[in-house]
Amino acid sequence: MTNYTHNNHLKYTIGGREFGYREDSIEPFRVTVGTVDYERYIRSNYADELRRIARLIYKDFGKDLVLFLSGGTDSEICARNFVDIGVRPECITIRFKDDYNLPDVNEAVAICNELGLKLTFIDFDIKDFFYSGKANDIGAQIQCTQLTYLMVYSCILDRGRPAIMGGEALLFKNISKDSSFWHYTFRENEDASAMRFSEKFNIPFVNEYFSYTPELLLYYLENIDIQALISDDNNYKLTSVSSKNKILMSLYPNIRPKKKTHGFEELLAFNYEAYNYAEQYQIKRLEPSLDGIEINHIIKQLKGQNEN
């Protein structure tokens, strides 16, 4: 089995099956993370750990690795980490027909120009991908209905080379009328499908650069900006995106602030239609378990504190 994260510390189960597939609607989806090596944790830091991850991935994947560069902050940081350790991966940017993601494409070009990285474009007709049935063919095999992910999987399949994507460690605030809490997101349909994809098609693929080691996750969760975010009950924020960008920009002052886009802004209705279509052919999840881990639980798991 490939390393989706370092030593596969980040795991999910469906109905108790590790890295498994859904067999019925009511099986619970569970996510766990590994425990930090405290000696390492104490002597290192977030920036060095990011670079260590680049080296760990290079060690696993070798010179053939390609980096999917969306033009966003996360994949830019990945690119910079590889360059920092002396590795210059070929970057791939998916360029949508009709220029739907032109701003992101321009960002990717600027990043590669600055870093001296080779950039290859894949011209992609997302509508044809869906209407031809190709998206659904791949999605049905790995239980994924999210078109953006299926598009990337298709491109990786065509290339057949070990691939890396940014993979933000996203925190999300759950709100109900009685209480609210933050959780680390790891979604069955998206993030977990990347692991199923890698296993099914036997192509090494890291979609979790920012969760790659327990140490990196704990540095992040213990960062002062993240702690401020999750401990302030009165703020209006629902995700960690702006805090994350602040942290990354303090590490890499050269990165340009970007508007968060995904190239699908003009395709939202189409995406919704595609999602609903694909969902008809897959097992619907009806059980209510969290797509991730509640913040207090993930910190305890990372610190190796028994939750029983």
Next chain:
Amino acid sequence: MNNNDKMDFLKATIKKLGHTNIGSISAATKLAAIGLDSLDIVELQMEYEDTFKKEIPETADPIITVGDILKLMK
């Protein structure tokens, strides 16, 4: 492992990476001068880690000379 052992290991590994211009290298020798590119330096670090089961710490400092690598080999 003393400095001579480290240097012997470095020379052998550099040779293995396909660079033969290693006759008179010293700590002051620039890695680029013996033909090593950044990827070779990564390979060299990994070879050290695999051989001696020791980890080279991450550093933001540039690795320019043979001496820079020797310093990282603890």
